[in-house]
Amino acid sequence: MSNRPIVLGIVGDSAAGKTTLTKGIAQVLGEENVTVICTDDYHRYDRVQRKELGITALHPDCNYLDIMQQHLSLLRTGQPILKPVYSHNTGTFEPPQYIKPDKFVIVEGLLGYSTRGARDSYDVKVYLAPPESLRATWKVKRDTMKRGYTPEQVMGELQKREPDSEAFIRPQRQWSDIVVSFYPPREDAEESNSQQNLNVRLVLRPTIPHPGFTEIIQSNRANYTSPIRLELDRDMGKPVDVLEIDGHATKEDVIHLERMLCSEIPSLIPFCSTDSNPDLGKLVGTTGEILQSYPLALTQLLISYHMLKAARIV
Numbered sequence: 001m002s003n004r005p006i007v008l009g010i011v012g013d014s015a016a017g018k019t020t021l022t023k024g025i026a027q028v029l030g031e032e033n034v035t036v037i038c039t040d041d042y043h044r045y046d047r048v049q050r051k052e053l054g055i056t057a058l059h060p061d062c063n064y065l066d067i068m069q070q071h072l073s074l075l076r077t078g079q080p081i082l083k084p085v086y087s088h089n090t091g092t093f094e095p096p097q098y099i100k101p102d103k104f105v106i107v108e109g110l111l112g113y114s115t116r117g118a119r120d121s122y123d124v125k126v127y128l129a130p131p132e133s134l135r136a137t138w139k140v141k142r143d144t145m146k147r148g149y150t151p152e153q154v155m156g157e158l159q160k161r162e163p164d165s166e167a168f169i170r171p172q173r174q175w176s177d178i179v180v181s182f183y184p185p186r187e188d189a190e191e192s193n194s195q196q197n198l199n200v201r202l203v204l205r206p207t208i209p210h211p212g213f214t215e216i217i218q219s220n221r222a223n224y225t226s227p228i229r230l231e232l233d234r235d236m237g238k239p240v241d242v243l244e245i246d247g248h249a250t251k252e253d254v255i256h257l258e259r260m261l262c263s264e265i266p267s268l269i270p271f272c273s274t275d276s277n278p279d280l281g282k283l284v285g286t287t288g289e290i291l292q293s294y295p296l297a298l299t300q301l302l303i304s305y306h307m308l309k310a311a312r313i314v
């Protein structure tokens with residue numbers, strides 16, 4: 001067992017699903033073992049100042065990225081930090097927080113892979129990339145319900161942020177080991193956009209050793225219509241494996257994959273199916289409803305697999 005924390009990065013644009021996935025992974029790893037850091041705390045300006053300056057939270061100049069990087073290096077070696085705190089409720093800063101890292105650290109935020117030094121701090125790097133239309137739906141719902149914005153304000157903000165999303169957020173995809181995209185089965189099905197039965201597309205780069213999916217999928221009636229598919233593709237010009245899991249996959253479809261992931265890592269076994277772990281794949285939807293999805297469950301398990309594997313071999 002490694003004697004330093006294992007660090008997971010979850011990076012993506014606003015409302016891409018970072019907090020939701022972070023909670024799901026912490027649930028599998030055991031919340032008591034996980035320290036969660038949100039890099040929004042490293043904003044340089046509060047909400048009013050950003051408005052006055054005409055700068056978005058996505059811009060590197062709007063964040064203390066040097067301090068974020070220092071803190072990530074400290075956490076990686078097991079040392080404590082005094083972390084700033086940004087409140088999304090008030091849009092202002094609160095007193096700093098003393099944080100001593102647990103066995104696992106999850107760092108979620110907008111610009112986590114934007115500097116070389118920061119990127120060097122992670123054991124596993126995930127990038128979240130839902131289609132932009134789904135992200136907009138999620139952002140409008142969440143920011144109106146939880147952050148006190150009107151729908152018009154959120155749409156305006158998305159528009160204003162687009163150049164910075166393109167320049168600073170989306171390029172970080174290239175640094176990730178896994179790209180996670182939840183998406184509705186049919187792009188034109190507006191009402192399925194935010195809710196149940198989302199599919200997931202998992203881009204697996206050869207930057208970390210992934211489990212041997214090929215075997216299990218081949219032995220398992222894999223074909224183009226199977227709800228679980230493994231394909232070879234390219235992502236940002238580089239060869240990758242892509243694992244697709246459809247929202248309508250049944251328990252029987254996912255069970256082999258769950259067992260395979262868990263058999264390699266004994267400590268995952270108690271958490272590896274919705275029978276033994278009823279909260280696996282559960283999430284709070286944009287209107288507060290509780291959803292459960294196999295695509296999310298398998299995404300949680302795959303990322304937890306990598307965390308536990310890193311903890312054993314480092």
Ligand SMILES: Nc1ncnc2c1ncn2[C@@H]1O[C@H](COP(=O)(O)OP(=O)(O)O)[C@@H](O)[C@H]1O
Pocket residue numbers: 012013014015016017018019020021138139142182194195198283284285286287291296
């Ligand atoms: N996999 C998912 N399936 C369904 N809804 C999701 C999923 N991920 C996120 N959401 C919804 O989108 C909204 C934004 O997600 P959140 O995790 O807060 O994003 P971020 O932390 O990246 O800003 C949440 O309110 C949540 O209900």
Ligand SMILES: O=C(COP(=O)(O)O)[C@H](O)[C@H](O)COP(=O)(O)O
Pocket residue numbers: 013014015016018040047057058087088089091109110147
């Ligand atoms: O883009 C984000 C990141 O949060 P998330 O990734 O959770 O959307 C927020 O808009 C900024 O942090 C500013 O916060 P606020 O808008 O609350 O002032």
